Amino acid sequence: MLKRFGVSLEETLLESFDTLINDAGYTNRSEAIRDLIRDTLIKREWLKGDAQTAGIVFLVFDHHRMDLSRKLTHRQHKHHDRIVASMHVHLDEHHCLEVVVLKGRATEIQSIAESLVSTKGVLHGRFIGTAAGKAII
Protein backbone atom coordinates (compact mmCIF):
# COMPACT_ATOMS: atom_id res chain seq x y z
CA MET A 1 0.00 0.00 0.00
CA LEU A 2 1.24 3.45 -0.90
CA LYS A 3 1.36 6.20 1.73
CA ARG A 4 1.67 9.86 0.87
CA PHE A 5 3.36 12.52 2.97
CA GLY A 6 4.67 16.04 2.50
CA VAL A 7 8.28 17.19 2.37
CA SER A 8 9.48 20.80 2.73
CA LEU A 9 12.63 21.80 0.94
CA GLU A 10 14.46 25.06 0.25
CA GLU A 11 13.61 26.18 -3.28
CA THR A 12 17.22 26.33 -4.50
CA LEU A 13 17.95 22.90 -3.08
CA LEU A 14 14.86 21.51 -4.78
CA GLU A 15 15.93 23.00 -8.12
CA SER A 16 19.37 21.37 -7.88
CA PHE A 17 17.75 18.07 -6.95
CA ASP A 18 15.34 18.27 -9.90
CA THR A 19 18.25 18.87 -12.28
CA LEU A 20 20.15 15.95 -10.81
CA ILE A 21 17.31 13.45 -11.04
CA ASN A 22 16.33 14.62 -14.53
CA ASP A 23 19.90 13.96 -15.65
CA ALA A 24 19.73 10.52 -14.09
CA GLY A 25 16.50 9.79 -15.95
CA TYR A 26 13.95 9.90 -13.14
CA THR A 27 10.48 11.01 -14.16
CA ASN A 28 9.30 12.08 -10.72
CA ARG A 29 10.65 13.00 -7.30
CA SER A 30 8.89 10.22 -5.38
CA GLU A 31 10.74 7.60 -7.38
CA ALA A 32 14.11 9.28 -6.79
CA ILE A 33 13.49 9.71 -3.07
CA ARG A 34 12.29 6.10 -2.78
CA ASP A 35 15.60 4.99 -4.29
CA LEU A 36 17.63 7.14 -1.90
CA ILE A 37 15.69 5.68 1.02
CA ARG A 38 15.99 2.08 -0.12
CA ASP A 39 19.71 2.46 -0.71
CA THR A 40 20.16 3.85 2.80
CA LEU A 41 18.14 1.02 4.34
CA ILE A 42 20.02 -1.67 2.42
CA LYS A 43 23.40 -0.26 3.51
CA ARG A 44 22.17 -0.47 7.14
CA GLU A 45 20.93 -4.01 6.66
CA TRP A 46 24.37 -5.06 5.43
CA LEU A 47 26.11 -3.63 8.46
CA LYS A 48 24.20 -6.10 10.64
CA GLY A 49 25.70 -9.06 8.78
CA ASP A 50 23.14 -11.77 9.46
CA ALA A 51 20.36 -10.72 7.09
CA GLN A 52 19.22 -13.10 4.33
CA THR A 53 20.27 -11.21 1.28
CA ALA A 54 21.78 -11.28 -2.20
CA GLY A 55 24.84 -9.81 -3.85
CA ILE A 56 26.99 -9.89 -6.92
CA VAL A 57 30.71 -10.19 -7.35
CA PHE A 58 32.57 -9.51 -10.57
CA LEU A 59 35.97 -10.88 -11.53
CA VAL A 60 38.27 -9.63 -14.28
CA PHE A 61 40.99 -12.03 -15.41
CA ASP A 62 43.14 -13.15 -18.32
CA HIS A 63 41.21 -15.95 -20.01
CA HIS A 64 44.41 -17.51 -21.37
CA ARG A 65 45.09 -18.74 -17.89
CA MET A 66 43.08 -21.94 -18.26
CA ASP A 67 44.01 -23.10 -14.79
CA LEU A 68 42.34 -19.99 -13.36
CA SER A 69 39.01 -20.60 -15.10
CA ARG A 70 39.07 -24.11 -13.76
CA LYS A 71 39.96 -22.93 -10.26
CA LEU A 72 37.18 -20.31 -10.27
CA THR A 73 34.64 -22.85 -11.48
CA HIS A 74 35.78 -25.26 -8.80
CA ARG A 75 35.53 -22.65 -6.03
CA GLN A 76 32.08 -21.67 -7.22
CA HIS A 77 30.85 -25.28 -7.24
CA LYS A 78 31.96 -25.73 -3.65
CA HIS A 79 29.32 -23.12 -2.78
CA HIS A 80 26.70 -24.18 -5.32
CA ASP A 81 23.92 -23.66 -2.78
CA ARG A 82 24.87 -19.98 -2.41
CA ILE A 83 25.81 -19.25 -6.00
CA VAL A 84 22.75 -18.73 -8.13
CA ALA A 85 24.23 -18.05 -11.54
CA SER A 86 27.21 -16.61 -13.32
CA MET A 87 27.82 -14.89 -16.64
CA HIS A 88 31.00 -14.65 -18.67
CA VAL A 89 31.85 -11.76 -21.00
CA HIS A 90 34.88 -11.05 -23.22
CA LEU A 91 36.28 -7.57 -22.56
CA ASP A 92 39.15 -7.67 -25.08
CA GLU A 93 41.46 -10.30 -26.63
CA HIS A 94 43.02 -10.99 -23.27
CA HIS A 95 40.57 -10.20 -20.54
CA CYS A 96 37.22 -11.51 -19.56
CA LEU A 97 34.76 -10.52 -16.88
CA GLU A 98 32.71 -12.95 -14.88
CA VAL A 99 29.70 -11.81 -12.86
CA VAL A 100 28.44 -14.13 -10.13
CA VAL A 101 25.13 -13.73 -8.29
CA LEU A 102 25.00 -15.04 -4.70
CA LYS A 103 22.18 -15.55 -2.22
CA GLY A 104 22.38 -16.28 1.50
CA ARG A 105 23.45 -14.76 4.81
CA ALA A 106 25.27 -11.46 4.36
CA THR A 107 28.54 -12.44 6.02
CA GLU A 108 28.58 -15.84 4.32
CA ILE A 109 28.14 -14.67 0.75
CA GLN A 110 30.58 -11.82 1.28
CA SER A 111 33.19 -14.31 2.40
CA ILE A 112 32.57 -16.55 -0.63
CA ALA A 113 32.88 -13.50 -2.87
CA GLU A 114 36.17 -12.56 -1.23
CA SER A 115 37.57 -16.03 -1.82
CA LEU A 116 36.79 -15.62 -5.53
CA VAL A 117 38.33 -12.14 -5.76
CA SER A 118 41.46 -13.31 -3.95
CA THR A 119 42.06 -16.21 -6.34
CA LYS A 120 45.55 -15.88 -7.83
CA GLY A 121 45.29 -14.36 -11.30
CA VAL A 122 42.09 -12.39 -10.75
CA LEU A 123 43.07 -8.86 -11.78
CA HIS A 124 40.15 -6.93 -10.36
CA GLY A 125 37.02 -7.79 -8.50
CA ARG A 126 34.56 -6.38 -6.08
CA PHE A 127 31.51 -7.52 -4.15
CA ILE A 128 28.34 -5.46 -3.88
CA GLY A 129 25.46 -6.37 -1.65
CA THR A 130 21.83 -5.80 -2.48
CA ALA A 131 18.86 -7.24 -0.64
CA ALA A 132 16.18 -9.81 -1.20
CA GLY A 133 12.71 -10.06 0.24
CA LYS A 134 11.54 -7.71 2.97
CA ALA A 135 14.24 -5.05 2.69
CA ILE A 136 13.45 -4.12 -0.88
CA ILE A 137 9.69 -3.97 -0.81
Added chain:
Amino acid sequence: MLKRFGVSLEETLLESFDTLINDAGYTNRSEAIRDLIRDTLIKREWLKGDAQTAGIVFLVFDHHRMDLSRKLTHRQHKHHDRIVASMHVHLDEHHCLEVVVLKGRATEIQSIAESLVSTKGVLHGRFIGTAAGKAII
Protein backbone atom coordinates in the same frame (compact mmCIF):
# COMPACT_ATOMS: atom_id res chain seq x y z
CA MET B 1 57.45 -8.74 -16.97
CA LEU B 2 57.49 -9.14 -13.20
CA LYS B 3 59.52 -6.74 -11.07
CA ARG B 4 60.47 -7.47 -7.49
CA PHE B 5 60.96 -4.92 -4.74
CA GLY B 6 61.17 -4.90 -0.96
CA VAL B 7 58.62 -3.54 1.49
CA SER B 8 59.27 -2.76 5.18
CA LEU B 9 56.39 -3.10 7.58
CA GLU B 10 55.97 -3.03 11.36
CA GLU B 11 55.78 -6.62 12.58
CA THR B 12 52.39 -6.25 14.30
CA LEU B 13 50.92 -4.58 11.22
CA LEU B 14 52.24 -7.38 9.04
CA GLU B 15 50.69 -10.00 11.33
CA SER B 16 47.27 -8.32 11.15
CA PHE B 17 47.60 -8.09 7.38
CA ASP B 18 48.52 -11.77 7.10
CA THR B 19 45.46 -12.74 9.14
CA LEU B 20 43.25 -10.55 6.98
CA ILE B 21 44.48 -11.91 3.65
CA ASN B 22 44.42 -15.50 4.88
CA ASP B 23 40.78 -15.01 5.85
CA ALA B 24 40.10 -13.61 2.40
CA GLY B 25 41.73 -16.63 0.80
CA TYR B 26 44.96 -15.14 -0.52
CA THR B 27 47.90 -17.55 -0.70
CA ASN B 28 50.63 -14.91 -0.75
CA ARG B 29 51.23 -11.25 0.09
CA SER B 30 52.26 -10.18 -3.41
CA GLU B 31 48.87 -11.19 -4.78
CA ALA B 32 47.02 -9.28 -2.05
CA ILE B 33 49.15 -6.16 -2.48
CA ARG B 34 48.76 -6.33 -6.26
CA ASP B 35 44.98 -6.31 -5.75
CA LEU B 36 45.12 -3.33 -3.39
CA ILE B 37 47.24 -1.44 -5.93
CA ARG B 38 45.05 -2.30 -8.92
CA ASP B 39 41.93 -1.30 -7.05
CA THR B 40 43.48 2.07 -6.14
CA LEU B 41 44.57 2.68 -9.75
CA ILE B 42 41.17 1.75 -11.16
CA LYS B 43 39.40 4.12 -8.75
CA ARG B 44 41.69 6.93 -9.97
CA GLU B 45 41.09 6.05 -13.60
CA TRP B 46 37.36 6.37 -13.03
CA LEU B 47 37.67 9.83 -11.56
CA LYS B 48 39.07 11.05 -14.89
CA GLY B 49 35.91 10.05 -16.72
CA ASP B 50 37.12 9.61 -20.27
CA ALA B 51 38.93 6.27 -20.02
CA GLN B 52 37.76 3.34 -22.16
CA THR B 53 36.54 0.99 -19.55
CA ALA B 54 33.92 -1.53 -18.44
CA GLY B 55 31.41 -1.75 -15.66
CA ILE B 56 28.41 -3.61 -14.35
CA VAL B 57 25.07 -2.42 -13.12
CA PHE B 58 22.58 -4.56 -11.25
CA LEU B 59 18.85 -3.97 -11.01
CA VAL B 60 16.42 -5.51 -8.53
CA PHE B 61 12.74 -5.34 -9.46
CA ASP B 62 9.37 -7.03 -9.16
CA HIS B 63 9.09 -9.34 -12.16
CA HIS B 64 5.29 -9.18 -12.09
CA ARG B 65 5.56 -5.71 -13.52
CA MET B 66 5.73 -6.85 -17.13
CA ASP B 67 5.85 -3.29 -18.38
CA LEU B 68 9.06 -2.77 -16.47
CA SER B 69 10.85 -5.75 -18.04
CA ARG B 70 9.84 -4.43 -21.41
CA LYS B 71 10.99 -0.92 -20.58
CA LEU B 72 14.35 -2.14 -19.29
CA THR B 73 14.89 -4.28 -22.37
CA HIS B 74 13.98 -1.32 -24.55
CA ARG B 75 16.38 1.04 -22.75
CA GLN B 76 19.15 -1.54 -23.03
CA HIS B 77 18.60 -2.00 -26.76
CA LYS B 78 18.90 1.72 -27.32
CA HIS B 79 22.50 1.35 -26.12
CA HIS B 80 23.21 -2.04 -27.68
CA ASP B 81 26.70 -0.92 -28.73
CA ARG B 82 27.63 -0.25 -25.09
CA ILE B 83 25.77 -3.11 -23.46
CA VAL B 84 27.66 -6.35 -23.83
CA ALA B 85 25.40 -8.81 -22.08
CA SER B 86 22.89 -9.19 -19.32
CA MET B 87 21.81 -11.98 -16.97
CA HIS B 88 18.53 -12.47 -15.19
CA VAL B 89 18.15 -14.27 -11.86
CA HIS B 90 15.11 -15.01 -9.67
CA LEU B 91 15.67 -13.91 -6.08
CA ASP B 92 12.31 -14.96 -4.64
CA GLU B 93 8.71 -15.33 -5.83
CA HIS B 94 8.45 -11.61 -6.43
CA HIS B 95 11.85 -10.20 -7.11
CA CYS B 96 14.42 -10.71 -9.77
CA LEU B 97 17.88 -9.34 -10.28
CA GLU B 98 19.33 -8.36 -13.60
CA VAL B 99 23.05 -7.82 -14.08
CA VAL B 100 24.17 -5.84 -17.11
CA VAL B 101 27.76 -5.57 -18.36
CA LEU B 102 28.72 -2.37 -20.17
CA LYS B 103 31.77 -1.31 -22.15
CA GLY B 104 32.76 2.17 -23.36
CA ARG B 105 33.81 5.60 -22.11
CA ALA B 106 33.53 5.91 -18.33
CA THR B 107 31.09 8.82 -18.21
CA GLU B 108 28.98 7.34 -21.00
CA ILE B 109 28.42 3.91 -19.50
CA GLN B 110 27.84 5.37 -16.05
CA SER B 111 25.09 7.54 -17.47
CA ILE B 112 23.47 4.56 -19.26
CA ALA B 113 23.64 2.62 -16.00
CA GLU B 114 21.99 5.48 -14.13
CA SER B 115 19.15 5.61 -16.63
CA LEU B 116 18.51 1.89 -15.96
CA VAL B 117 18.63 2.28 -12.16
CA SER B 118 16.27 5.28 -12.31
CA THR B 119 13.62 3.40 -14.31
CA LYS B 120 10.34 3.54 -12.40
CA GLY B 121 9.84 0.25 -10.58
CA VAL B 122 13.52 -0.64 -10.12
CA LEU B 123 13.80 -1.23 -6.37
CA HIS B 124 17.55 -1.22 -5.98
CA GLY B 125 20.47 -0.85 -8.29
CA ARG B 126 24.02 0.29 -8.38
CA PHE B 127 26.77 0.76 -10.91
CA ILE B 128 30.35 -0.38 -10.33
CA GLY B 129 33.20 0.43 -12.65
CA THR B 130 36.06 -1.88 -13.41
CA ALA B 131 38.61 -1.42 -16.18
CA ALA B 132 39.49 -3.01 -19.47
CA GLY B 133 42.81 -3.16 -21.28
CA LYS B 134 45.81 -1.21 -20.02
CA ALA B 135 44.60 -0.37 -16.54
CA ILE B 136 44.25 -3.95 -15.38
CA ILE B 137 47.44 -5.46 -16.73
Added chain:
Amino acid sequence: MLKRFGVSLEETLLESFDTLINDAGYTNRSEAIRDLIRDTLIKREWLKGDAQTAGIVFLVFDHHRMDLSRKLTHRQHKHHDRIVASMHVHLDEHHCLEVVVLKGRATEIQSIAESLVSTKGVLHGRFIGTAAGKAII
Protein backbone atom coordinates in the same frame (compact mmCIF):
# COMPACT_ATOMS: atom_id res chain seq x y z
CA MET C 1 12.02 29.99 0.54
CA LEU C 2 10.58 26.62 1.49
CA LYS C 3 8.68 24.59 -1.10
CA ARG C 4 6.39 21.72 -0.18
CA PHE C 5 5.70 18.65 -2.31
CA GLY C 6 4.23 15.19 -1.81
CA VAL C 7 6.06 11.87 -1.81
CA SER C 8 4.42 8.45 -2.17
CA LEU C 9 6.09 5.51 -0.50
CA GLU C 10 5.19 1.87 0.16
CA GLU C 11 3.92 1.61 3.74
CA THR C 12 6.50 -1.00 4.85
CA LEU C 13 9.33 1.00 3.33
CA LEU C 14 8.12 4.09 5.12
CA GLU C 15 7.99 2.22 8.44
CA SER C 16 11.60 1.04 8.03
CA PHE C 17 12.65 4.56 7.12
CA ASP C 18 10.90 6.01 10.17
CA THR C 19 12.68 3.54 12.43
CA LEU C 20 16.01 4.37 10.84
CA ILE C 21 15.69 8.13 11.17
CA ASN C 22 14.32 7.90 14.69
CA ASP C 23 17.39 5.89 15.65
CA ALA C 24 19.57 8.53 14.05
CA GLY C 25 17.81 11.25 16.03
CA TYR C 26 15.78 12.99 13.33
CA THR C 27 12.55 14.56 14.52
CA ASN C 28 10.81 14.68 11.14
CA ARG C 29 11.03 13.13 7.68
CA SER C 30 11.59 16.38 5.78
CA GLU C 31 14.82 16.97 7.68
CA ALA C 32 16.07 13.43 6.97
CA ILE C 33 15.17 13.62 3.28
CA ARG C 34 16.79 17.05 2.98
CA ASP C 35 20.00 15.55 4.35
CA LEU C 36 19.88 12.63 1.90
CA ILE C 37 19.38 15.06 -0.96
CA ARG C 38 22.13 17.45 0.12
CA ASP C 39 24.57 14.60 0.55
CA THR C 40 23.80 13.34 -2.96
CA LEU C 41 24.22 16.81 -4.45
CA ILE C 42 27.51 17.42 -2.65
CA LYS C 43 28.93 14.08 -3.86
CA ARG C 44 28.05 15.15 -7.44
CA GLU C 45 29.62 18.55 -6.98
CA TRP C 46 32.86 16.92 -5.90
CA LEU C 47 33.02 14.74 -8.99
CA LYS C 48 33.26 17.90 -11.11
CA GLY C 49 36.45 18.97 -9.37
CA ASP C 50 36.45 22.74 -9.93
CA ALA C 51 33.83 23.85 -7.42
CA GLN C 52 34.79 26.28 -4.64
CA THR C 53 34.34 24.11 -1.62
CA ALA C 54 35.61 23.02 1.77
CA GLY C 55 36.88 19.79 3.27
CA ILE C 56 38.61 18.25 6.22
CA VAL C 57 41.51 15.88 6.46
CA PHE C 58 42.50 14.00 9.58
CA LEU C 59 45.93 12.60 10.36
CA VAL C 60 46.84 10.03 13.00
CA PHE C 61 50.49 9.83 13.96
CA ASP C 62 52.94 9.06 16.75
CA HIS C 63 53.57 12.34 18.53
CA HIS C 64 56.99 11.18 19.71
CA ARG C 65 58.20 11.72 16.19
CA MET C 66 58.97 15.40 16.62
CA ASP C 67 60.31 15.70 13.08
CA LEU C 68 56.90 14.66 11.78
CA SER C 69 55.00 17.36 13.69
CA ARG C 70 57.43 19.87 12.31
CA LYS C 71 57.10 18.52 8.78
CA LEU C 72 53.30 18.57 8.96
CA THR C 73 53.28 22.11 10.27
CA HIS C 74 55.66 23.12 7.50
CA ARG C 75 53.55 21.52 4.78
CA GLN C 76 50.46 23.19 6.18
CA HIS C 77 52.09 26.60 6.22
CA LYS C 78 53.04 26.26 2.57
CA HIS C 79 49.30 26.25 1.86
CA HIS C 80 48.27 28.76 4.52
CA ASP C 81 45.81 30.40 2.10
CA ARG C 82 43.93 27.12 1.72
CA ILE C 83 44.23 25.84 5.27
CA VAL C 84 41.77 27.52 7.56
CA ALA C 85 42.52 25.91 10.89
CA SER C 86 43.71 22.75 12.54
CA MET C 87 43.11 21.00 15.84
CA HIS C 88 45.30 18.56 17.71
CA VAL C 89 44.00 15.82 20.01
CA HIS C 90 45.75 13.15 22.09
CA LEU C 91 44.33 9.69 21.40
CA ASP C 92 46.54 7.69 23.77
CA GLU C 93 50.09 7.89 25.16
CA HIS C 94 51.56 7.43 21.73
CA HIS C 95 49.13 8.66 19.14
CA CYS C 96 47.61 11.96 18.31
CA LEU C 97 45.05 13.04 15.77
CA GLU C 98 45.18 16.27 13.85
CA VAL C 99 42.15 17.59 11.99
CA VAL C 100 42.73 20.20 9.32
CA VAL C 101 40.00 22.28 7.65
CA LEU C 102 40.65 23.40 4.08
CA LYS C 103 38.88 25.81 1.73
CA GLY C 104 39.37 26.30 -2.00
CA ARG C 105 38.95 24.55 -5.35
CA ALA C 106 37.97 20.91 -4.95
CA THR C 107 40.93 19.35 -6.80
CA GLU C 108 43.39 21.72 -5.14
CA ILE C 109 42.42 21.09 -1.53
CA GLN C 110 42.16 17.35 -2.17
CA SER C 111 45.73 17.37 -3.44
CA ILE C 112 46.97 19.33 -0.40
CA ALA C 113 45.17 16.86 1.84
CA GLU C 114 46.80 13.94 0.05
CA SER C 115 50.24 15.45 0.53
CA LEU C 116 49.57 15.58 4.28
CA VAL C 117 48.26 12.00 4.46
CA SER C 118 51.25 10.72 2.49
CA THR C 119 53.78 12.33 4.81
CA LYS C 120 56.12 9.62 6.13
CA GLY C 121 55.02 8.63 9.62
CA VAL C 122 51.33 9.44 9.24
CA LEU C 123 49.62 6.21 10.27
CA HIS C 124 46.11 6.88 9.02
CA GLY C 125 44.39 9.72 7.31
CA ARG C 126 41.55 10.50 5.04
CA PHE C 127 40.09 13.49 3.26
CA ILE C 128 36.36 14.23 3.17
CA GLY C 129 34.83 16.95 1.10
CA THR C 130 31.88 19.03 2.12
CA ALA C 131 30.68 22.17 0.41
CA ALA C 132 30.56 25.88 1.05
CA GLY C 133 28.17 28.50 -0.23
CA LYS C 134 25.59 27.66 -2.85
CA ALA C 135 25.70 23.88 -2.69
CA ILE C 136 24.63 23.66 0.92
CA ILE C 137 21.82 26.17 1.01
Added chain:
Amino acid sequence: MLKRFGVSLEETLLESFDTLINDAGYTNRSEAIRDLIRDTLIKREWLKGDAQTAGIVFLVFDHHRMDLSRKLTHRQHKHHDRIVASMHVHLDEHHCLEVVVLKGRATEIQSIAESLVSTKGVLHGRFIGTAAGKAII
Protein backbone atom coordinates in the same frame (compact mmCIF):
# COMPACT_ATOMS: atom_id res chain seq x y z
CA MET D 1 60.13 -3.85 14.85
CA LEU D 2 60.28 -3.54 11.09
CA LYS D 3 60.03 -6.65 8.91
CA ARG D 4 61.07 -6.72 5.28
CA PHE D 5 59.55 -8.88 2.55
CA GLY D 6 59.54 -8.99 -1.24
CA VAL D 7 56.64 -8.15 -3.55
CA SER D 8 56.44 -9.08 -7.25
CA LEU D 9 54.48 -6.82 -9.54
CA GLU D 10 53.99 -6.50 -13.29
CA GLU D 11 56.30 -3.75 -14.58
CA THR D 12 53.51 -1.64 -16.14
CA LEU D 13 51.42 -1.89 -12.99
CA LEU D 14 54.41 -0.82 -10.90
CA GLU D 15 55.00 2.19 -13.18
CA SER D 16 51.39 3.34 -12.82
CA PHE D 17 51.61 2.88 -9.06
CA ASP D 18 54.84 4.89 -8.87
CA THR D 19 53.21 7.74 -10.79
CA LEU D 20 50.19 7.65 -8.50
CA ILE D 21 52.14 7.72 -5.25
CA ASN D 22 54.52 10.40 -6.54
CA ASP D 23 51.53 12.58 -7.33
CA ALA D 24 50.21 11.98 -3.84
CA GLY D 25 53.53 13.00 -2.35
CA TYR D 26 54.89 9.65 -1.12
CA THR D 27 58.66 9.36 -1.11
CA ASN D 28 58.84 5.57 -1.17
CA ARG D 29 56.71 2.54 -1.98
CA SER D 30 56.85 0.99 1.49
CA GLU D 31 55.15 4.03 2.98
CA ALA D 32 52.39 3.98 0.36
CA ILE D 33 51.80 0.25 0.75
CA ARG D 34 51.77 0.57 4.55
CA ASP D 35 49.02 3.19 4.20
CA LEU D 36 46.96 0.96 1.88
CA ILE D 37 47.30 -1.90 4.35
CA ARG D 38 46.42 0.19 7.41
CA ASP D 39 43.40 1.65 5.69
CA THR D 40 42.16 -1.83 4.78
CA LEU D 41 42.67 -3.09 8.35
CA ILE D 42 40.91 -0.10 9.90
CA LYS D 43 37.89 -0.54 7.59
CA ARG D 44 37.66 -4.17 8.79
CA GLU D 45 37.97 -3.18 12.42
CA TRP D 46 35.03 -0.80 12.00
CA LEU D 47 32.82 -3.50 10.56
CA LYS D 48 33.10 -5.39 13.85
CA GLY D 49 31.58 -2.50 15.80
CA ASP D 50 32.90 -3.13 19.29
CA ALA D 51 36.49 -1.98 18.90
CA GLN D 52 37.80 0.87 21.06
CA THR D 53 38.43 3.48 18.48
CA ALA D 54 38.27 7.14 17.47
CA GLY D 55 36.50 9.12 14.82
CA ILE D 56 35.58 12.57 13.66
CA VAL D 57 32.31 14.09 12.62
CA PHE D 58 31.94 17.41 10.84
CA LEU D 59 28.83 19.58 10.80
CA VAL D 60 28.06 22.44 8.42
CA PHE D 61 25.35 24.86 9.53
CA ASP D 62 24.10 28.43 9.39
CA HIS D 63 25.63 30.20 12.37
CA HIS D 64 22.81 32.72 12.49
CA ARG D 65 20.66 30.02 13.95
CA MET D 66 21.72 30.60 17.54
CA ASP D 67 19.37 27.95 18.84
CA LEU D 68 21.24 25.38 16.75
CA SER D 69 24.67 26.24 18.19
CA ARG D 70 23.17 25.91 21.63
CA LYS D 71 21.49 22.60 20.77
CA LEU D 72 24.71 21.18 19.30
CA THR D 73 26.71 22.24 22.35
CA HIS D 74 24.09 20.69 24.60
CA ARG D 75 24.09 17.39 22.71
CA GLN D 76 27.87 17.31 22.82
CA HIS D 77 27.97 17.91 26.54
CA LYS D 78 25.62 15.00 27.15
CA HIS D 79 28.41 12.80 25.78
CA HIS D 80 31.35 14.70 27.26
CA ASP D 81 33.09 11.45 28.14
CA ARG D 82 33.15 10.42 24.47
CA ILE D 83 33.74 13.81 22.91
CA VAL D 84 37.37 14.81 23.14
CA ALA D 85 37.38 18.20 21.46
CA SER D 86 35.73 20.30 18.83
CA MET D 87 36.79 23.12 16.51
CA HIS D 88 34.71 25.79 14.88
CA VAL D 89 35.53 27.43 11.55
CA HIS D 90 33.79 30.14 9.50
CA LEU D 91 33.25 29.04 5.90
CA ASP D 92 31.52 32.18 4.63
CA GLU D 93 29.24 34.93 5.98
CA HIS D 94 26.49 32.43 6.63
CA HIS D 95 27.99 29.02 7.18
CA CYS D 96 30.28 27.53 9.69
CA LEU D 97 31.85 24.13 10.05
CA GLU D 98 32.35 22.33 13.31
CA VAL D 99 34.65 19.33 13.61
CA VAL D 100 34.22 17.05 16.61
CA VAL D 101 36.66 14.32 17.66
CA LEU D 102 35.20 11.31 19.47
CA LYS D 103 36.74 8.35 21.30
CA GLY D 104 35.07 5.15 22.48
CA ARG D 105 33.38 1.99 21.22
CA ALA D 106 32.83 2.08 17.46
CA THR D 107 29.04 1.70 17.50
CA GLU D 108 28.65 4.14 20.36
CA ILE D 109 30.59 7.04 18.88
CA GLN D 110 29.01 6.49 15.48
CA SER D 111 25.59 6.80 17.07
CA ILE D 112 26.57 10.02 18.90
CA ALA D 113 27.90 11.40 15.61
CA GLU D 114 24.64 10.56 13.88
CA SER D 115 22.63 12.36 16.51
CA LEU D 116 24.71 15.48 15.82
CA VAL D 117 24.36 15.22 12.04
CA SER D 118 20.62 14.71 12.32
CA THR D 119 20.09 17.83 14.43
CA LYS D 120 17.56 20.07 12.69
CA GLY D 121 19.42 22.81 10.85
CA VAL D 122 22.66 20.92 10.20
CA LEU D 123 23.11 21.24 6.44
CA HIS D 124 25.77 18.63 5.87
CA GLY D 125 27.69 16.27 8.04
CA ARG D 126 29.47 13.00 7.95
CA PHE D 127 31.23 10.67 10.36
CA ILE D 128 34.55 9.00 9.58
CA GLY D 129 36.14 6.39 11.75
CA THR D 130 39.81 6.01 12.34
CA ALA D 131 41.45 3.87 14.99
CA ALA D 132 43.35 4.30 18.20
CA GLY D 133 45.90 2.06 19.85
CA LYS D 134 46.63 -1.41 18.50
CA ALA D 135 45.04 -1.08 15.07
CA ILE D 136 47.24 1.75 13.88
CA ILE D 137 50.63 0.60 15.06
